[in-house]
Amino acid sequence: MLGVNSDVLSSDLGEEILVQNRAAGRRDRIDIILSILRVLGDNGPSSKTSIMRFAELNSKSFEEYVEGLLVPRGFVEKRKLRDRYVYVLTPSGKMLHTLLSIVRDLLYIEEPKDAKMLRELLISKLQLRGFMVSSYLNLGDGLMLPVDIAVSHNGSTVVVNVAATRSSALCRLALSALAATLGGANAFIAVPATADEIYELVSKISTPTIKPLVYEPSSIERSVEEIVSVVEDSLAKSFISNVAVKKTMHVTNVANLASRDTILVEGLGKDKRGNNDVRRVTIS
Numbered sequence: 237m238l239g240v241n242s243d244v245l246s247s248d249l250g251e252e253i254l255v256q257n258r259a260a261g262r263r264d265r266i267d268i269i270l271s272i273l274r275v276l277g278d279n280g281p282s283s284k285t286s287i288m289r290f291a292e293l294n295s296k297s298f299e300e301y302v303e304g305l306l307v308p309r310g311f312v313e314k315r316k317l318r319d320r321y322v323y324v325l326t327p328s329g330k331m332l333h334t335l336l337s338i339v340r341d342l343l344y345i346e347e348p349k350d351a352k353m354l355r356e357l358l359i360s361k362l363q364l365r366g367f368m369v370s371s372y373l374n375l376g377d378g379l380m381l382p383v384d385i386a387v388s389h390n391g392s393t394v395v396v397n398v399a400a401t402r403s404s405a406l407c408r409l410a411l412s413a414l415a416a417t418l419g420g421a422n423a424f425i426a427v428p429a430t431a432d433e434i435y436e437l438v439s440k441i442s443t444p445t446i447k448p449l450v451y452e453p454s455s456i457e458r459s460v461e462e463i464v465s466v467v468e469d470s471l472a473k474s475f476i477s478n479v480a481v482k483k484t485m486h487v488t489n490v491a492n493l494a495s496r497d498t499i500l501v502e503g504l505g506k507d508k509r510g511n512n513d514v515r516r517v518t519i520s
Contacts, residue, residue, distance in 0.1 A: 265301075265379055265380070266336055266379075268291070268293070268297065268301055269301060269305075269306070269332075269336065269379075270333065270336050270337065271290075271291040271292070272287060272291045272293070272301060272302060272306065272312075273306075273311070273312075273325060273329055273330075273332065273333035273336070274291075274333065275287055275290040275291045276312065276323060276324065276325035276329070277325050277330065277333060280324070281315065281317065281322040281323065281324045282322060282323055283320060283321070283322055283323075284298060284302075284321070284323070287302065287323060302323060305379070306329065307323070310326055310328055310329075311325075311326060311328055311329035311332050312324065312325060312326060312329055313325075313326050334410075335410045335411075335413060335414050336414075347398075347400045347401060347404055348400045348401075348428075348453070350400065350428070350453040350456060351398045351399075351400035351404075351428075353456050354398055354426065354451055354456055354459065354460065354463075355384055355385065355398050357456060357457065357460045358385055358396060358460055358463060358464065359385060361460050361461075361464050362385070362387055362464060362467065365464065365468070367387050367388065367389055367471075368387070368388040368389065369385060369386070369387055369388075370385075370386045370388070371383065371384070371385070371386070372386060373386045373393065373395060373415050373419045373421060374419070375414075375418045375419050381411065381414055381415060381418070381419060382411070383395050383396075383397060383411055383415060384396060384397045384398050384408070385397075386415075386421070387467055387471065389471050392421075392471055392474035393419065393420075393421040393422075394421060394422050394423070394424070394467050394470045394471055394474075395411075395412060395415040395419075395421045395422070395423040395424070396423075396424050396425075396426060396449075396463065396467060397411055397412055397423065397424070397425050397426070398425075398426045398427075398451075399425050399426070399427050399434060399438065400427070400428055400431065400434075401434070402433065402434060402437065405425070405427065405434045405437050405438055406437075408425050409425065409437075409438065409441055409446070411423075412424075412425055412446045413446065416443070416445040416446050421445075422445050422446075422447075422470050422474065423445060423446045423447075424446075424447055424448070424449045424463070424466065424467070424470075425438050425446070425447070425448050425449065426448075426449040426450070426451050426459075426463060427448055427449070427450060427451070428450075428451060428452075428453050429450045429451065429452045429453070430453060435448055435450065449462075449463055449466060451463065
């Protein structure tokens with residue numbers, strides 16, 4: 237064990253995963269960050285030596301994760317206490333700890349076949365459209381957030397997470413919150429049309445950057461087309477300042493964009509003939 241109480245973690249399953257990874261001699265970046273946050277959450281203000289001891293860090297790792305990552309981003313505060321410095325977990329650090337623990341739980345969640353099929357077809361369709369697709373979102377500083385689908389284009393990213401069960405929805409909400417707040421991405425959570433309770437849950441917690449989508453388990457291919465269209469439109473709106481703007485009867489110049497409701501944008505993937513697709517985007 238790490239020498240602290242297991243009730244600091246918001247999830248017993250998250251604790252189990254950390255212990256299993258330690259026993260196997262492998263800790264990725266999220267494991268290490270969780271260990272640091274857990275030590276601070278249990279012990280309160282802690283010295284460098286104390287953190288290194290209980291989180292099992294060497295001096296290089298301490299500098300990389302505490303001084304180089306958690307302190308600059310405001311998850312940990314460095315305070316001077318008499319003749320030494322101590323490190324304190326901030327409110328945002330507590331939230332990060334909870335969210336990362338939930339992310340770990342995703343490893344053990346089983347979902348229906350239709351949810352898995354939706355992910356696979358979405359990835360395939362988006363790749364065919366010419367987008368860069370990944371199962372990780374780069375949060376910077378080498379920290380990669382696992383997600384279902386991260387779609388990138390011209391420096392902007394949209395995340396699509398699929399939730400077919402209540403447990404999965406809670407985890408995907410945590411992932412989406414991380415993607416939106418730390419990764420700057422718009423996030424969508426796709427839920428089955430037959431699961432009113434899950435849709436209601438996601439809708440209650442939705443924000444301008446985290447929104448629910450509905451897919452039909454009995455018509456996965458049609459649902460994939462609809463979700464791809466939503467992703468493309470979301471990317472298009474994010475790319476307004478970076479993509480080529482074509483003059484239309486609605487737009488006379490870039491300066492007038494703020495007062496217009498539609499524009500044409502170019503470069504959002506390929507059409508069936510391999511040409512750059514041009515889409516009409518409604519600015520709401």
